[in-house]
Amino acid sequence: MRADAAAGIASGVLGAVLIIVIWINLVFPAPIVSGGGTVLTGPDVALKEHEWGFNQFAKGGPQICANTNSTNITITLANTGINLHGFQIVRADTGAFVAGLAKTDLLRPGEPPRKIVIDVSKIAPGSYDYICPVSGHRQKGMVAPFVVQSSC
Numbered sequence: 001m002r003a004d005a006a007a008g009i010a011s012g013v014l015g016a017v018l019i020i021v022i023w024i025n026l027v028f029p030a031p032i033v034s035g036g037g038t039v040l041t042g043p044d045v046a047l048k049e050h051e052w053g054f055n056q057f058a059k060g061g062p063q064i065c066a067n068t069n070s071t072n073i074t075i076t077l078a079n080t081g082i083n084l085h086g087f088q089i090v091r092a093d094t095g096a097f098v099a100g101l102a103k104t105d106l107l108r109p110g111e112p113p114r115k116i117v118i119d120v121s122k123i124a125p126g127s128y129d130y131i132c133p134v135s136g137h138r139q140k141g142m143v144a145p146f147v148v149q150s151s152c
């Protein structure tokens, strides 16, 4: 077989493999790692946002546990990604807004970290999620548990 024909067949096979790999990733996306075993607690929490997770270069993020006897949690939010990202705490069941930034108040890539004060006394004990409210980002993995309970 001629060398150029062999190279053509090889690149065709490589292209087909790439298309199959991309298709598998689209049809069977990797599961979102919710919590990932890490729990952040205490009055000061630092979160790095990027595509498509918090504090890790993977989907999901660490759980945040808020103690009911603490008053405020200060979340220092840094956008280390290349897209705009926001921050909201929403109800785990309904997705209703509970606290955080307005949907249009987004952090630009590389802007100085922002401190968001969450008044825990205004949130009933229970299960919540913190998310990035930018369209599609939660679905891609920017979601992790936020729980309010009597002990963390």
Ligand SMILES: [Cu+2]
Binding pocket: 083, 084, 085, 086, 132, 133, 134, 137, 142
């Ligand atoms: Cu985002």
